[in-house]
Amino acid sequence: xxxxxxxxxxxxWMDLPDAVDSxxxxxxxxxxxxxxxxxxxxxxxxxxxxxxxxTGTGAARGTIRAALFQLEAEGLIYRKERSxxxxxxPPIVYDPTRWEGFMSYVAAQGRTPKTELxxxxxxxxxxxxxxxxxxxxxxxxxxxxxxxxIDDRAVLVETIHVDPxxxxxxxxHDLSQSLTQVLRSHYSIAVVRNRIEMAPCALTQxxxxxxxxxxxxxxxxxxxxxxxxxxxxxxxxLEYWRHDALKISVDIRVGN
Amino acid sequence: xxxxxxxxxxxxWMDLPDAVDSxxxxxxxxxxxxxxxxxxxxxxxxxxxxxxxxTGTGAARGTIRAALFQLEAEGLIYRKERSxxxxxxPPIVYDPTRWEGFMSYVAAQGRTPKTELxxxxxxxxxxxxxxxxxxxxxxxxxxxxxxxxIDDRAVLVETIHVDPxxxxxxxxHDLSQSLTQVLRSHYSIAVVRNRIEMAPCALTQxxxxxxxxxxxxxxxxxxxxxxxxxxxxxxxxLEYWRHDALKISVDIRVGN
DNA sequence: GAATTAAACTGGTTTACACCAGATTTATTT
DNA sequence: AAATAAATCTGGTGTAAACCAGTTTAATTC
Numbered sequence: 020x021x022x023x024x025x026x027x028x029x030x031x032w033m034d035l036p037d038a039v040d041s042x043x044x045x046x047x048x049x050x051x052x053x054x055x056x057x058x059x060x061x062x063x064x065x066x067x068x069x070x071x072x073x074t075g076t077g078a079a080r081g082t083i084r085a086a087l088f089q090l091e092a093e094g095l096i097y098r099k100e101r102s103x104x105x106x107x108x109p110p111i112v113y114d115p116t117r118w119e120g121f122m123s124y125v126a127a128q129g130r131t132p133k134t135e136l137x138x139x140x141x142x143x144x145x146x147x148x149x150x151x152x153x154x155x156x157x158x159x160x161x162x163x164x165x166x167x168x169i170d171d172r173a174v175l176v177e178t179i180h181v182d183p184x185x186x187x188x189x190x191x192h193d194l195s196q197s198l199t200q201v202l203r204s205h206y207s208i209a210v211v212r213n214r215i216e217m218a219p220c221a222l223t224q225x226x227x228x229x230x231x232x233x234x235x236x237x238x239x240x241x242x243x244x245x246x247x248x249x250x251x252x253x254x255x256x257l258e259y260w261r262h263d264a265l266k267i268s269v270d271i272r273v274g275n
Numbered sequence: 276x277x278x279x280x281x282x283x284x285x286x287x288w289m290d291l292p293d294a295v296d297s298x299x300x301x302x303x304x305x306x307x308x309x310x311x312x313x314x315x316x317x318x319x320x321x322x323x324x325x326x327x328x329x330t331g332t333g334a335a336r337g338t339i340r341a342a343l344f345q346l347e348a349e350g351l352i353y354r355k356e357r358s359x360x361x362x363x364x365p366p367i368v369y370d371p372t373r374w375e376g377f378m379s380y381v382a383a384q385g386r387t388p389k390t391e392l393x394x395x396x397x398x399x400x401x402x403x404x405x406x407x408x409x410x411x412x413x414x415x416x417x418x419x420x421x422x423x424x425i426d427d428r429a430v431l432v433e434t435i436h437v438d439p440x441x442x443x444x445x446x447x448h449d450l451s452q453s454l455t456q457v458l459r460s461h462y463s464i465a466v467v468r469n470r471i472e473m474a475p476c477a478l479t480q481x482x483x484x485x486x487x488x489x490x491x492x493x494x495x496x497x498x499x500x501x502x503x504x505x506x507x508x509x510x511x512x513l514e515y516w517r518h519d520a521l522k523i524s525v526d527i528r529v530g531n
Numbered sequence: 532g533a534a535t536t537a538a539a540c541t542g543g544t545t546t547a548c549a550c551c552a553g554a555t556t557t558a559t560t561t
Numbered sequence: 562a563a564a565t566a567a568a569t570c571t572g573g574t575g576t577a578a579a580c581c582a583g584t585t586t587a588a589t590t591c
Contacts, residue, residue: 042574045491068541079576081337084542092348092493093477101542101583110474116372118529210529217523218366219475219495221349233543235301237348237493237518239475262493267473269525273374273466298544324571335546340572357553357572489573 043078047086055095055106066096066104092237094263100233110266111169115215120199125169133168136195137176137229141183151244152182152252161189163198166229174264176229180255185247198254208247210254216242217267226259237262299334303342311351311362322352322360348493350519356489366522367425371471376455381425389424392451393432393485397439407500408438408508417445419454422485430520431497432485436511441503454510464503466510472498473523482515493518 051072054060066072072083087104090096098104111125125132142162149156163179179198181189185208192201202208220240227234239262245254307328310316322328328339343360346352354360367381381388398418405412419435435454437445441464448457458464476496483490495518501510 044574048491070541081577082575085574089477089491092491094475098542099584101540102585103541115525116527118527212526212528215523215525215527219350219493219518221345235304235345235348237475262475267471267523269371269471270468271372271374271471271527272468300544326571335548337547338545341544354572355554357570358555359571 043076044082044085044089047072047076047078047083048089051086051090052095060106062106062108064106066106068103091263097261097263098233100231107263108170108172110264111174112268113265114268114270115213116269116271118210118213120197121167122197130169131171133171134195134197135166135168137164137166139163139190139194141190148180148255151255152180154182159183161186163190163194165194169264172264173230173261175258175260176226177256177258179257182252185251185253202253208253210245211248212246212250214244214246216240219262220259222259222261230259230261232261239265299332300338300341300345303328303332303334303339304345307342307346308351316362318362318364320362322362324359353517353519354489356487363519364426364428366520367430368524369521370524370526371469372525372527374466374469376453377423378453386425387427389427390451390453391422391424393420393422395419395446395450397446404436404511407511408436410438415439417442419446419450421450425520428520429486429517431514431516432482433512433514435513438508441507441509458509464509466501467504468502468506470500470502472496475518476515478515478517486515486517488517495521 051060051066060066066087069080069083069087073080076083087096087098091098091104094107094110096104097107111128111130113124117124119127122132122134140162141159143157144152144154144160146156148154148160149158152158152160154160161179161181161183163181164176165179166173166176168174183189186202186206189201189206192205194201199210202210218240220238222230222232222234222236222238224234226232226238227236239260241256241258241260243254243256243258244252245256247253307316307322316322322343325336325339325343329336332339343352343354347354347360350363350366352360353363367384367386369380373380375383378388378390396418397415399413400408400410400416402412404410404416405414408414408416410416417435417437417439419437420432421435422429422432424430439445442458442462445457445462448461450457455466458466474496476494478486478488478490478492478494480490482488482494483492495516497512497514497516499510499512499514500508501512503509
């Protein structure tokens with residue numbers, strides 16, 4: 020563990036000049052933000068505890084927490100339950116048009132990707148899935164749940180659905196690797212088209228638990244449908260990201 | 276005003292069966308969410324006041340507020356300062372690859388777009404802007420600030436920078452219309468390429484005030500650089516969206 | 532030294548007030 | 562009827578205390 024817990028209020032801590040805004044919690048926010056930008060609080064570092072943060076300011080804990088929530092919404096800090104608040108690492112840049120898969124683009128940005136297989140099984144198609152894949156309700160589908168990390172921090176959980184007709188015995192392969200790779204090398208399936216949707220959301224129980232986050236925290240839902248050259252649905256992927264882990268970047272030519 | 280203030284606790288209000296989770300505020304959250312999905316609380320409708328919401332539950336106001344913040348983060352409700360909490364309208368779908376401009380794609384989705392010019396003037400290029408436009412620091416640039424609405428709700432504020440060399444006397448035109456239109460019809464400039472970045476952010480003082488929001492609320496920052504056929508920067512646009520107003524959707528062919 | 536246990540610490544949640552300033556409504560005055 | 566003033570309602574912010582349940586650390590035991 021690189022980040023140590025603060026046993027005492029750090030000596031370098033002092034109240035930096037705060038904003039004009041009279042709202043106390045914003046002052047506290049600015050103070051902490053300044054320490055982060057100053058480098059006093061490095062990436063991944065642990066903040067002083069809420070009760071320690073109170074001492075200098077004379078603020079109630081609720082006020083301190085309001086400031087911390089604020090910073091969390093901004094993506095500057097995050098929390099580990101009942102452990103402490105930590106400085107967020109910079110977000111990964113995600114370009115939906117350059118399709119290379121998670122493992123590739125994370126590594127390309129000098130970060131360390133990791134994929135963990137949570138579950139893999141065959142299920143019966145629900146109404147929604149049936150529509151997506153163009154199969155009958157109840158038809159067999161593979162369902163894969165994975166958790167993915169950047170520099171050992173869990174950043175997303177995903178549920179992937181795949182049509183067994185295209186990829187028989189898929190579950191027997193190593194699914195903690197890039198699925199794109201497996202599809203290409205074992206089934207000669209290449210993704211030709213992607214349909215991606217993104218929307219801010221709240222993390223529900225399941226996702227939150229998997230990400231070791233508090234349920235209800237804001238996240239980003241990325242829905243992705245991949246098609247092959249024949250227009251068949253290769254992969255239907257639901258990714259729940261922690262909101263501070265990614266940044267979207269698109270570079271596109273405007274047609275006609 | 277379509278939405279009336281609740282003078283008394285609505286008769287239809289009752290505590291719906293809530294989640295298993297013991298956390299009280301999540302129960303309150305679910306209860307309100309259920310009322311929204313039931314249709315008891317229609318789009319744009321005003322929720323009972325925080326203090327009214329207390330009565331049935333026996334919860335403290337802080338608990339009620341925790342539930343409301345939760346719903347706000349999820350995009351289900353939003354607030355008008357010191358006026359009340361309202362049910363959010365559905366988000367607009369934004370496809371960065373289909374570039375048609377705000378006015379077009381909002382209208383195409385059956386909603387009513389509106390643009391309001393806040394400010395238009397000539398400024399001296401800052402260091403950052405100089406890099407973007409490839410001009411010297413201090414060089415003249417047009418700066419346009421606008422506020423845009425969907426169905427009369429302010430959803431974004433933007434700051435646009437344009438190079439006067441490409442568009443002399445731009446400020447004399449009607450800037451509350453589609454800028455794309457103006458560039459095309461008066462200057463024969465067509466956007467050929469767009470570079471778009473999106474990231475969750477916190478709304479700062481300026482943006483928040485312009486959107487009549489509380490500063491610090493989560494938003495979505497959309498950065499857009501438009502290029503013409505010669506690769507010149509036509510437009511540099513910074514858009515601050517309220518986080519619940521849009522959903523991103525991309526449909527792309529995987530090249531190479 | 533390793534495993535276990537106990538104590539200390541951390542955030543998580545909730546209660547109960549209190550006061551403020553802007554928004555809204557009502558009553559009053561012009 | 563319209564303009565104005567006052568009362569009321571609403572969210573915004575802040576304080577002070579508690580208690581809980583995981584995490585972490587320190588002490589103890591094997």
